[in-house]
Amino acid sequence: MDSTDHSVLKTCIDWLAAGHRVALATVVQTWGSAPRPLGAWVAIRDDGQLVGSVSGGCVEDDLIDRVKRDILTQALPQSVLYGVSRDEAARFGLPCGGTLRLVVEPHPEADVLRRLLERTTEKKLTARVLDMSTGKSTLHDADRSDTLTFDGRTMRAIHGPRWRLVVVGAGQLSQYVAQMALGADYEVVVIDPREEFAAGFGVPGVTFSRGMPDDVIAELGIDIHTAIVGLTHDPKLDDMALLEALKSPAFYIGALGSRVNTAKRKERLLEFDLTSEQIDRLQGPVGLFIGSRTPAEMAISILAEITAAKYRVPVLQRRSIPVPQLIERARSIDVLTTA
Incomplete structure (x- = not known):
């Protein structure tokens, strides 16, 4: 685009x-x-x-x-x-x-x-x-x-690109998100240290980094005109990125994952040097709830949520369950699957 x-x-x-x-x-x-x-x-x-x-x-x-x-x-x-x-x-x-x-x-x-x-x-x-x-x-x-x-x-x-989007992960969903973000006049940075994903990523106009997500985000100089979204579906990589992102002034921070997995992720992040207020900034499941099923539709929902955050528009389409209930549900699922 x-x-x-x-x-x-x-x-x-x-x-x-x-x-x-x-x-x-x-x-x-x-x-x-x-x-x-x-x-x-x-x-x-x-x-x-x-x-x-x-x-x-x-x-x-x-x-x-x-x-x-x-x-x-x-x-x-x-x-x-x-x-x-x-x-x-x-x-x-x-x-x-x-x-x-x-x-x-x-x-x-x-x-x-x-x-x-x-x-x-x-x-x-x-x-x-x-x-x-x-x-x-x-x-x-x-x-x-x-x-x-x-x-x-x-x-x-x-x-020029006054707004910037940092995407962690170079899968198919990330390619759609990057293409749409370029069309919306963002500077786009994609981070993925995994060789098998990096080799297949090819979106012209995107800055690509094979560094570790936390290191790259720390080096980028994140400001209030930057959005960061984790799309690897690999907690080792997405969580590394979030550890730096949630301490930054980025206007939007989101990560791929279900409501249960988001609650488990927030519980994990509490074990690090992050405050509850910082962790509460994390948007997940990422994207507006529009019934999206395909990668392209999911990219639309993600860019729509980022756009709402950019213009400080309240998001009304989100389905949510209180975090304590989600954490309890996540723990019960862990018990059932390990019993």
Whole structure:
């Protein structure tokens, strides 16, 4: 899969190289229930063809008309506002009271865009700073805490994988999760020291490590923009990863396993230098409960839960049993199977 960022960049560069005039529009401010986040962008060709989205389809038709009729004739970037009034929001199909401001560049610089594509392909988080008074832009290093800013004179947009997903395990499920995460614009790191799994893993764009999970996670510099999920189904590897992950500021930590096995895992983790509060951060069984059965469906549920955690949306689909009951059930199963 390819991220939206790269798709817009690649297509815009190709159109400019082919001699087309192209306008590049970026969401720089939103109010109310705006349908797309800050930084979402779209490239519109002189014949009306477009790639990307700034509103999920609500304002694109009007924006195409403005680009063809007026914006491409301008020398400098324009600020365009949609949905000022409730009537206008309804006209453009914006959610109730939603408003968004766009910066539209009638002459994006092909050289700058090519360098931006090179940097983001190399997973370098990059800030593109646009001077509205000249239409010129420059590229600078950025970090995961940076966000888009716009003060009317300068737009500073962040490009590249601001969010990161660390997957422990290189099985079939991990391949689906990695592919979907790349499409959602995550930087993806997969860890698996097992030779038989490492040899069969081949997802372009993923950083692969054969180190031990706890060592690799300790070296990665986990931050609040990182999610970690254990998918080996091997407690020796997943638990090693969790020992480091649960002490980190990662915004999401999950591991594959049934509710009973999750309870047993949490009981095991209590024997190490982890607090109950840290262990309570572990999500398991991993993924939203959507009845998934195939690896691809399970990957959808996992990415859905990670997305909910990313945006701090309460998860309502989870089926849960109090941990003490699960631990008691797990112990009774152990007694039955060893008797």
